Amino acid sequence: xxxxxxxxxxxxxxxxxxxxxxxxxxxxxxxxxxxxxxxxxxxxxxxxxxxxxxxxxxxxxxxxxxxxxxxxxxxxxxxxx
Amino acid sequence: xxxxxxxxxxxxxxxxxxxxxxxxxxxxxxxxxxxxxxxxxxxxxxxxxxxxxxxxxxxxxxxxxxxxxxxxxxxxxxxxxxxxxxxxxxxxxxxxxxxxxxxxxxxxxxxxxxxxxxxxxxxxxxxxxxxxxxxxxxxxxx
Numbered sequence: 549x550x551x552x553x554x555x556x557x558x559x560x561x562x563x564x565x566x567x568x569x570x571x572x573x574x575x576x577x578x579x580x581x582x583x584x585x586x587x588x589x590x591x592x593x594x595x596x597x598x599x600x601x602x603x604x605x606x607x608x609x610x611x612x613x614x615x616x617x618x619x620x621x622x623x624x625x626x627x628x629x
Numbered sequence: 630x631x632x633x634x635x636x637x638x639x640x641x642x643x644x645x646x647x648x649x650x651x652x653x654x655x656x657x658x659x660x661x662x663x664x665x666x667x668x669x670x671x672x673x674x675x676x677x678x679x680x681x682x683x684x685x686x687x688x689x690x691x692x693x694x695x696x697x698x699x700x701x702x703x704x705x706x707x708x709x710x711x712x713x714x715x716x717x718x719x720x721x722x723x724x725x726x727x728x729x730x731x732x733x734x735x736x737x738x739x740x741x742x743x744x745x746x747x748x749x750x751x752x753x754x755x756x757x758x759x760x761x762x763x764x765x766x767x768x769x770x771x
Contacts, residue, residue: 556681560766
């Protein structure tokens with residue numbers, strides 16, 4: 549089963565993906581599987597353990613079930629202040 | 630009313646402070662984070678900040694709510710800049726009012742520490758030598 553999700557990129561991931569967002573038709577059922585797929589596609593240097601993930605503008609666990617139309621953001625290490 | 634905001638415009642600190650005037654308060658503590666000219670021994674030319682705004686504002690409001698619950702304060706507000714900032718520019722502002730100074734100092738410290746570690750805001754340093762880099766985003770050892 550595939551689903552289409554929108555992935556938004558920020559900071560280092562935006563530069564490495566060379567885009568701010570994309571729609572992905574994927575068989576990945578979780579953010580963890582989706583990141584593994586995108587890491588190969590875009591050559592992301594950050595491992596999953598360095599990131600957090602948000603689904604539909606809220607933090608989510610890596611094994612969260614993805615649904616059609618979800619908006620996913622992988623969050624690199626933050627550095628406000 | 631506690632308020633957290635992300636701003637792409639320079640911050641008007643007299644207005645931010647005036648909006649918190651409160652005759653019940655005997656103390657007001659403010660923290661300003663400024664862009665400095667060096668980090669880890671490298672000379673910095675300017676900074677670029679970006680944020681995932683919807684979640685940054687939610688997480689920022691949660692942090693302010695925690696401060697309101699955990700310290701006897703009247704109000705607490707925080708604004709963080711995004712965009713390109715030059716040396717000396719104001720990057721983040723926190724203001725706290727309380728009856729007595731102790732709680733205001735403690736709540737201010739809590740909020741700036743939590744904002745730095747939890748809110749999805751990223752900082753890219755541009756160095757005098759032409760190099761640049763996202764802070765905390767180097768590859769971590771396994």
